[in-house]
Amino acid sequence: MTAPLLSVEGLRLAFGTGEDAIEALRGVDISIGPGECLGLVGESGSGKSLTAFTTMGLLPTQSQVVAGRVMFAGQDLLQKSERELEQLRGNDLSMIFQEPMTALNPVMHVGEQIAAPLRRHLGLSRKAARTRAIEQLDLVGIPDPHARVDNFPHEMSGGMRQRTMIAMALACDPKLLIADEPTTALDTTIQAQIIELLNGLRRELGLSILIITHDLGVIAEMADRVAVMYGGRVVEESPVDKLFDEPLHPYSKGLLRSTPDIDMPVARRLATISGAVPHVTELPSGCTFHPRCPDRLEICSKEAPEEKCVGAGRRVACWARDVS
Amino acid sequence: MLDRFFIRFSLVFLGALACVVVFADVIQPHDPLAQDFLNRSAGPSAEYWLGTDTLGRDVLSRIIEGARLSMIIGIASPLIAAVIGISMGTTAAYFGGWVERVITRVTDMMMSFDPLLLGVLIVALLGPGLQNLAVAIAFALVPSFIRLSRGSTLAVRQEAYVDAAIAMGRNTTGTILRHVLPNISGPLIVMTTIWVGTAIRLEATLSFIGLGAQPPMPSWGNIVREGVSDIFGSPLPALFAGLAITLTVLSFNVLGDALRDWLDPERRNQ
Amino acid sequence: MRRRGPTGGVLGEGCVVTEEPILKLERLQKVFGGKIHAVDGVDLEVRKRETLALVGESGCGKSTVARLALRLTAPTAGTIAFEGRDITKLPQWKLKSIRRRLQFVFQDPYSSLDPRVTAGASITEPMFVHGLVGFGAKRKAKAGELMEKVGLSARHVDQWPRQFSGGQRQRLGIIRAFSVEPHLIVADEPVSALDVSVRSQVINLLQDLQETVGTAYLFISHDMATVKHIADRVAVMYLGRIMETAPKETFFSAPHHPYSQALLSAVPSSHPRRKRQRVVLPGDPPSPAKTPSGCRFHPRCPMAVDRCRNEVPELRAIGKDHQVACHFAAPNPLNVNELLPAGSTATA
Numbered sequence: 001m002t003a004p005l006l007s008v009e010g011l012r013l014a015f016g017t018g019e020d021a022i023e024a025l026r027g028v029d030i031s032i033g034p035g036e037c038l039g040l041v042g043e044s045g046s047g048k049s050l051t052a053f054t055t056m057g058l059l060p061t062q063s064q065v066v067a068g069r070v071m072f073a074g075q076d077l078l079q080k081s082e083r084e085l086e087q088l089r090g091n092d093l094s095m096i097f098q099e100p101m102t103a104l105n106p107v108m109h110v111g112e113q114i115a116a117p118l119r120r121h122l123g124l125s126r127k128a129a130r131t132r133a134i135e136q137l138d139l140v141g142i143p144d145p146h147a148r149v150d151n152f153p154h155e156m157s158g159g160m161r162q163r164t165m166i167a168m169a170l171a172c173d174p175k176l177l178i179a180d181e182p183t184t185a186l187d188t189t190i191q192a193q194i195i196e197l198l199n200g201l202r203r204e205l206g207l208s209i210l211i212i213t214h215d216l217g218v219i220a221e222m223a224d225r226v227a228v229m230y231g232g233r234v235v236e237e238s239p240v241d242k243l244f245d246e247p248l249h250p251y252s253k254g255l256l257r258s259t260p261d262i263d264m265p266v267a268r269r270l271a272t273i274s275g276a277v278p279h280v281t282e283l284p285s286g287c288t289f290h291p292r293c294p295d296r297l298e299i300c301s302k303e304a305p306e307e308k309c310v311g312a313g314r315r316v317a318c319w320a321r322d323v324s
Numbered sequence: 325m326l327d328r329f330f331i332r333f334s335l336v337f338l339g340a341l342a343c344v345v346v347f348a349d350v351i352q353p354h355d356p357l358a359q360d361f362l363n364r365s366a367g368p369s370a371e372y373w374l375g376t377d378t379l380g381r382d383v384l385s386r387i388i389e390g391a392r393l394s395m396i397i398g399i400a401s402p403l404i405a406a407v408i409g410i411s412m413g414t415t416a417a418y419f420g421g422w423v424e425r426v427i428t429r430v431t432d433m434m435m436s437f438d439p440l441l442l443g444v445l446i447v448a449l450l451g452p453g454l455q456n457l458a459v460a461i462a463f464a465l466v467p468s469f470i471r472l473s474r475g476s477t478l479a480v481r482q483e484a485y486v487d488a489a490i491a492m493g494r495n496t497t498g499t500i501l502r503h504v505l506p507n508i509s510g511p512l513i514v515m516t517t518i519w520v521g522t523a524i525r526l527e528a529t530l531s532f533i534g535l536g537a538q539p540p541m542p543s544w545g546n547i548v549r550e551g552v553s554d555i556f557g558s559p560l561p562a563l564f565a566g567l568a569i570t571l572t573v574l575s576f577n578v579l580g581d582a583l584r585d586w587l588d589p590e591r592r593n594q
Numbered sequence: 595m596r597r598r599g600p601t602g603g604v605l606g607e608g609c610v611v612t613e614e615p616i617l618k619l620e621r622l623q624k625v626f627g628g629k630i631h632a633v634d635g636v637d638l639e640v641r642k643r644e645t646l647a648l649v650g651e652s653g654c655g656k657s658t659v660a661r662l663a664l665r666l667t668a669p670t671a672g673t674i675a676f677e678g679r680d681i682t683k684l685p686q687w688k689l690k691s692i693r694r695r696l697q698f699v700f701q702d703p704y705s706s707l708d709p710r711v712t713a714g715a716s717i718t719e720p721m722f723v724h725g726l727v728g729f730g731a732k733r734k735a736k737a738g739e740l741m742e743k744v745g746l747s748a749r750h751v752d753q754w755p756r757q758f759s760g761g762q763r764q765r766l767g768i769i770r771a772f773s774v775e776p777h778l779i780v781a782d783e784p785v786s787a788l789d790v791s792v793r794s795q796v797i798n799l800l801q802d803l804q805e806t807v808g809t810a811y812l813f814i815s816h817d818m819a820t821v822k823h824i825a826d827r828v829a830v831m832y833l834g835r836i837m838e839t840a841p842k843e844t845f846f847s848a849p850h851h852p853y854s855q856a857l858l859s860a861v862p863s864s865h866p867r868r869k870r871q872r873v874v875l876p877g878d879p880p881s882p883a884k885t886p887s888g889c890r891f892h893p894r895c896p897m898a899v900d901r902c903r904n905e906v907p908e909l910r911a912i913g914k915d916h917q918v919a920c921h922f923a924a925p926n927p928l929n930v931n932e933l934l935p936a937g938s939t940a941t942a
Contacts (some may be wrong), residue, residue, distance in 0.1 A: 187651035217862025258794035337786035
């Protein structure tokens with residue numbers, strides 16, 4: 001495998017300091033190769049979005065990185081100044097969000113919003129940037145881009161806004177696109193459009209994508225590899241079809257089995273994972289999944305398991321897996 | 325720190341005031357109406373702690389008796405206003421339609437009058453006297469209660485738990501009493517408290533211009549008025565009554581602000 | 595003739611349908627602000643003990659149908675009949691006797707419980723309102739009993755809603771609905787706000803309680819996989835109208851309406867090696883404020899012809915218990931998937 005484009009290594013992030021510090025990321029390792037799509041899947045509080053934001057250098061207030069590196073094209077992003085990060089963001093590294101309305105400026109024409117990074121990062125003239133903005137809108141499948149370029153965000157539908165945000169994110173030909181739940185707020189048919197669009201763009205532009213979602217269907221549609229997060233850690237990492245064929249971590253197993261499957265005959269009852277997702281302020285000791293785990297051992301409540309390699313491209317962090 | 329001090333001071337002051345009002349008859353050193361012709365406009369002495377007024381009546385006893393009246397009016401009028409205003413406001417918001425339009429228009433009209441002017445108008449219409457005074461002040465306060473309760477009800481009306489109450493079969497009154505009122509009560513309690521201060525001030529003002537409590541019955545406004553007529557001869561009655569008004573109004577305002585902070589869940593969590 | 599189309603048939607648990615449906619909506623309409631046709635002529639019936647899933651995308655009017663069925667809002671036109679009784683125009687106070695048999699579960703577990711009412715008081719409120727539970731200790735004991743039925747500890751009766759997690763709150767909402775043993779529960783997206791790992795627990799709970807009490811569900815959802823798991827029959831809604839109703843098996847194996855087909859093909863696959871051939875619909879659903887002429891799906895429909903632009907297709911029976919509102923509907927329909935070249939994308 002070639003050198004990864006992005007690798008997050010041992011990332012730990014805490015809210016607050018000292019005794020009261022709450023560790024929300026507890027040593028996250030992920031990597032994405034050039035042109036690869038990595039799916040980061042998890043539920044609320046798993047730390048998946050936090051990982052993405054930290055990668056972009058957008059730390060939430062009152063949080064700090066305790067340990068770890070975020071290597072992007074050979075440089076540690078965590079060591080960079082805010083100025084240097086601004087150079088990277090929107091240029092080599094772009095992000096799209098769940099709700100485009102929060103990322104788009106409501107009082108600016110969408111064309112100007114797409115043009116802004118072009119003029120800043122690439123030094124394009126006003127006219128050239130506008131032409132490029134129209135091309136971008138066309139690229140993401142917005143009908144009649146010449147007219148749409150002068151629209152305000154609120155004049156567009158949810159699906160169109162998401163397309164516009166993708167156009168904006170891709171304006172400067174980034175190497176990596178981080179997509180945080182990009183289809184969660186959309187309807188099924190619009191979600192399908194956006195998935196097709198992202199898959200198409202990836203092939204066309206050779207883009208790497210980090211897709212963050214709670215929806216295993218989106219993962220199945222888009223990802224090459226998957227990292228499953230729970231309680232601030234990656235518990236399993238695997239090529240996508242291997243995970244769907246044979247999940248190794250009890251949490252991944254539970255997640256896959258408890259999701260109703262539209263392609264399978266209906267079972268009378270759904271398999272379940274017992275208990276509830278713990279809040280980030282009250283994560284259990286040891287392996288954070290142990291109170292809900294059907295395979296837990298003595299050691300699980302005491303010590304967190306390390307991620308171990310278990311075959312081609314597969315890593316899993318589970319004590320029960322070690323023993324067997 | 326300063327906040328804390330003010331809140332404690334207000335609580336102590338209002339507590340003392342409450343005792344004074346309840347035990348007025350016992351505490352008063354003299355009959356507030358009794359005149360001592362030999363000691364008119366006298367300064368403080370062992371017999372008359374705060375001196376006497378131009379008619380030789382004990383200022384301390386009069387202020388204590390006046391506290392009673394001021395507090396009764398001060399508490400009764402906002403309560404009357406609250407009952408009327410909240411029922412109208414919630415009704416307007418809950419039912420909407422023409423009911424709401426009529427109520428809002430009337431409120432807008434009432435809001436355009438100065439509360440004092442409105443008070444003067446009503447007393448002028450009904451004639452002076454204790455009950456009319458309470459009605460006048462209450463009337464002046466009703467519009468703000470309507471506005472606040474209407475606004476809050478509109479917000480709560482959108483909550484799924486109100487739909488839930490209706491869908492499970494609660495009738496309108498039950499839904500409003502059980503689910504709407506408790507959820508809009510916070511800001512209303514705060515406003516009632518602050519309005520107590522305002523009502524006391526209005527009472528004093530109306531009495532001062534002769535539209536409130538009628539002499540010889542003492543109220544704080546009366547005492548100030550009578551004191552002002554001889555302000556250079558004996559400034560003490562006006563001064564002490566004025567001080568009583570100021571401190572009481574201030575205490576209720578501080579208490580209102582403190583309640584607002586305490587009832588606001590977002591601030592309380594900090 | 596009370597029913598359109600054949601209704602005699604065998605349902606899920608072997609219950610023969612010959613009786614009055616629990617809920618019957620006819621030509622139901624709801625217009626907001628004089629021009630937004632949120633619900634525009636909906637015919638629907640929910641039968642005893644069945645789960646009818648009403649599916650559609652945001653803005654299609656499915657939640658408005660729920661509110662109309664619960665009489666939380668009054669229809670502009672049409673009728674709502676509950677257990678054979680026309681309740682379209684009944685005033686709220688006369689609806690009370692109906693409401694014991696007609697309960698609800700809402701989507702947002704955070705706002706459907708009053709934050710100022712304890713868990714115990716909340717879940718016994720329907721029983722209390724209908725005079726089925728006493729006061730004080732009796733009511734609290736009942737509340738504890740109910741909480742244990744949904745896997746919560748009776749010790750928590752006096753806790754406030756904010757002290758429970760989303761999944762626990764939804765359990766409270768569910769047992770509140772079931773406490774009065776209703777005949778129909780209108781459930782508006784009851785699991786979509788929940789975490790994936792909690793969702794299956796709640797779905798199982800909904801099914802278990804349904805089996806014990808014998809309740810019917812009008813189950814509103816946008817998640818086709820959940821619908822496939824829980825429903826007996828499916829009704830698809832688009833821009834205020836029903837496009838297709840069918841028994842679940844028929845619907846998922848052979849959907850007739852082009853919109854149903856597109857909707858199903860848009861569902862993300864459940865395995866990376868089973869990617870489905872997809873009909874990607876061009877564009878977005880139009881706003882209910884300016885509905886297209888004729889068939890309201892025609893601007894996005896791959897099969898649309900002139901007739902579709904001019905003539906509104908009526909919902910008509912094309913098979914056992916199967917109704918479709920499409921001019922092309924026939925017992926053996928064309929599948930739009932076969933009309934389009936493989937892997938075709940939006941040509942907007």
